[in-house]
Amino acid sequence: MSEYQYYEFLALDRPLNATEKAYVQSLSSRVELTLTQAKFVYHYGDFRGNSHELLEKCFDVMLYMASWGSRQLIFRFPKSLVNADIFEPYCLEDRITISTTKKSVILDINIHDEEMNHWIDSGEGYLSDMASLRNDLLQGDMRSLYLAWLKAAPIYFDPEEEDYIEPPVPANLNNLPNSLLVLIDFLELEQDLIAGAARASESQEEEEESLEDLIPKLSEREKNDFLVRLIKGESHVGMQLTNRLREFAGKREVRIDNNIPRRTLSELLKLAEGEINQRKKNEQEAAHQTKIQKLEALAKRKDKVWEQIFELLKLKQSKPYDQAVAHLVDLRDLAEYQGKLEEFQTSIKQMQIDYSSRPGLISRLQKAMLLVK
Known part of the structure; x- marks a missing residue:
């Protein structure tokens, strides 16, 4: 089986400048490069750069996938926009990790699964469909991190050593947008495991917000500060203002009910087994009904x-x-x-x-x- 590695980087907050483009170009003569995207494909050899370093200097999100079962998704967040502590409950040693630099918080989801060791010939399209997950995380939606934990934990779980306790269960795991469905496909996460885990997930309706109506709640000093920073062209001013207004609305983060009992991974795996058995039962019943309809039509x-x-x-x-x-x-x-x-x-x-x-x-x-x- 031929080797395949795919790296893709996206700049979401701002385009690359000339110096940054030159730096990215120096890493490989075969890079496909635009002002907001860089792609590296290898059928032999490897990427000469450092993914974290390239993110810190130029980009905001990175995707990596290899034909031997490796999947990686890295997000870079400005420190001014996120508190790294909110990610900690979802971390797994060497698999879902948080690191910080002078200006950034780096969230690294890095999973290797032998079950994903099969031929792939293109990683294109995944990252563009998942890029919005960065903004979701900034707004406190932890569903992507929970799903990543759900993928990683069973791979490295040894029941004789430790039974992991699940992290806080986010709301709306039963109602996933396309970006999360693409993440599930990218990680090859079992639907039955998701269904079992989602039993403890609340359903929350997203209400229309009129953030403009909350602007008067800002002090004059805050208003002036936001305006000055906007004039200076600072990044993320719009996101910071939105977050501030959402605080007034009490919707800074997707709510997680901490009264919900946290389950062990063993319990989640049993729930997944139950989902599998129920699904098979439903499929058998559906097949039986279809057969009956076919036989009744044949009788005529x-x-x-x-x-x-x-x-x-x-x-x-x-x-x-x-x-x-x-x-x-x-x-x-x-x-x-x-x-x-x-x-x-x-x-x-x-x-x-x-x-x-x-x-x-x-x-x-x-x-x-x-x-x-």
Whole structure:
């Protein structure tokens, strides 16, 4: 299997300047570079740069994926916009980590799963669909981090050593936007595990906010400060103002009910097993209902099907034999459903007598377990 590595970086807060573009270009002559994006693809060799360093200097989010089962998503946040402590409950050693620099907070989701060790030929499209997760995290929506924990924890879980306690469960895990669905696909996270975990997740309706109506709550000093910073072209002024106004509305962060009992990973895995069993039961029931509908439709044209079978047998050819036997299998299922299996077997016995000189047909009947002794 060929090797494939894909790195993509996005600048969300501002475009790259000339110096930054030159720096990125120096890392690889094959980089696909624009003012807001850099892509590196390797089928051999490796990335010469340092991902954290490149984020700190130029970009705001990075995606990495490799054909041997590695998935990585890194977000850079300005220290002025986020308190790193809110991410701590979701961290796992070496897998979901927080680091800080002079100006930034770096959230690094780095997962290796042998089950994801399969051929991939393109990582393009994922990051653009997940870029909005950075803004969600800035606004206190921890669903992406919870899902990342849900992926990482079972991989490194050893029940003989430690049973992890889940982090706080965010609201609305039962109602996921496209960005989170893409994250689930990127991490190849099991839907049954999500469904089990989501049982403890509240449903919160997002209410329309009129943030403009809250501006009078700002002091004159705050208003003037925001205006001066806006004139100076400072980054993130709009986000900081929005966050300040959301504080007045009591909606700075997506609410997490700390009264909800926290479950162990073992309990979550049992819930996932229950979801799997229920799903299989539902699928079996749906398949059974579909089969009944099919059989009831077949019952209305049973005589016509028998006619088709005998017409096919007259052709004395392999393909018509296969078609005839397929019809007979359906008629056997119908006979079982109607409680008329003995009547059907009588017809098969007569067919065995009438067509005993046709080994091709007889062998097909035997293979389909239609022969009657």
